Amino acid sequence: MATAMDGNLDASFRYCRLQCNSNTENHSINYSLSRGHLLFFLTWLWVALAIFR
8 A cells, every 4th residue: 555655656756857848938837837746646645644644
């Protein structure tokens, strides 16, 4: 279970980095995108902890 979750997190991080790197010329959009991804990731992590605790 843990390895599957780690793989999913790794994949989503890689995807986020790809998305952010493809938009490096526009820093404001890049910043808001990474911030939104971080918020989404933290929310998902909180829900996962609440479920699996």
